[in-house]
Amino acid sequence: METIAAIATAQSPSAIGIVRLSGEETRRVLAALFTPASGMAVEALPYRRMTYGDIRSVDGTLLDRGMAVCFSAAHSYTGEESAELHCHGSPVVLSEVLQAAFAAGARQARPGEFTQRAFLNGKLDLTEAEAVIDLIDAETAESARNAAAQLSGALRRPIERVYDKLLDVSSRFYAVVDYPDEDIEDLSREETERTLLCCEETLSDLLGTFARGKVLKNGVATAIIGAPNAGKSSLLNALVGFDRAIVTDIAGTTRDTVEEKATVGGVLLRLIDTAGIRETDDAVERLGVERSRRAVESADLVIVVADGSHTPLTVEPDILALAAQAPHWILAISKDDRNPAVKTAVWRLPDGAPVPEHLVSFNSVMPGGLDALIDTIRDCFPAGVPAGGTLLTNARQAEAVDRALNAVRAAHEALTAGLTPDVVLTEAEGALDALGELTGRTAREDMVTRIFERFCVGK
DSSP: OOOEEEEOSOSSOEEEEEEEEESTTHHHHHHHHEEETTOOOGGGOOBTOOEEEEEEOTTOOEEEEEEEEEEOGGGSSSSSOEEEEEEEEOHHHHHHHHHHHHHTTOEEOOTTHHHHHHHHTTSOOHHHHHHHHHHHHOOSHHHHHHHHHHHTTTTHHHHHHHHHHHHHHHHHHHHHHHOGGGOOOOOOHHHHHHHHHHHHHHHHHHHTTHHHHHHHHHOEEEEEEESTTSSHHHHHHHHHTSOOSOOOSSTTOOOSOEEEEEEETTEEEEEEEOOOOSOOSOHHHHHHHHHHHHHHHTOSEEEEEEEOSSSSOOOOHHHHHHHTTSSEEEEEEEOTTTOGGGGTOOOOOOTTOOOOSEEEEOOSSSTTTTHHHHHHHHHHSOOOSOOTTOOOOSHHHHHHHHHHHHHHHHHHHHHHTTOOHHHHHHHHHHHHHHHHHHHTSSOOHHHHHHHHHTSOTTO
16 A cells, blocks of 8 residues: 555644654655664664654755654554654644655545554454544543543454354354255254344343443533523533623523533533523524524433522423423522522422423532532433443444344344244344444445544544
8 A cells, every 4th residue: 555644643832743654665755754863774673662863854954853663564553564753743843744754755644544544454343443533532531431442342342242143143054055965053943042132132232322322422412591691601601611602681692502512520511502582573583592492402401591599480381391302401590699598499380381300509600509500410411330332432333233133133033933044044144234334344435434534634
């Protein structure tokens, strides 16, 4: 393959920056850029050992002084000859070093091409490759730990166990049919059924992890709704830790949805501060109210903010009814610093209004004012057992496991119905195809390309 090059570190000033090389001509390209201070030839540099020297352009201009390290194909990330140049992390310096690599014969790596080569060379399967980008994008400690475990094969291993069991069923069938004189012992009906049930249980458990995995990776879509001036924007600002939304005493200040991410109680929230929901003749505000309603429809969590600065509490029934459509919703009474009675009050909801899953009071200004709300959010989305890398984290994975599970169930139903073995076999092979697509054994080229397009350049 062509030798590729890219900057592997962030495009901002830092102490150290890295330019990566990978491909058959890596040593030759490196020799055009790097001169070891020891006088040793680049071709003789040992693998996996840092060497100090000058980094120069092809015309001999000194660009920087730094370190070079080479990797053999057997021990590199990509599965081919590779090298890294570690220099000072100036974006200008890194760009000049990269341009020098191009002048020496390398080409710009495409987004994700290093990891794609690792997949093509058998260093990673697709679940491990996807774990790389999940690890880069991780926004919580639990998400990072799950991705790191998947990168080590935690998700691949149960998939492979199911694959191997189904492959054994299929291969035994073909062996008996194709070699009748070899006295090959066929699988009994009972043994086949046990195998299918075991596979079904494993796949069902895997598919059941997707809901938690999706939240772990993408966060909880959280809509903050309520009447104008209830304290919605103040809550958003307090949760994210800075003034993201404008706060005034003027009703209708927030006319559109405002979105921000925040980790609250160990849970990643994708917060949406909505326009106050009310009837209005203002065309712009009316559009904002409509967007607010749409945000609620797609939310995993809705926080209804009600003004607690005075009593009695006023909450519009239609707002409560809207919130009750979400999987989880909280009625949060704001400004309890202004009205201490809020914390002990027994609130009467409008007749016929849905009962909230949780009811808490909070304030956005005093230390500890959000503690009760944070604890409630954590209760809605408990961390549970450590993920350990076995959570499905994207729709592609979940869809493939779902297809495999349905095929295994169909095979089991065919078996119990007394249908011919070839029907059972056809369904088992359908499950094998789905699992192969999941790990990359039988993945289509266009699907693989789409996966790696999500990566950053240099990875």
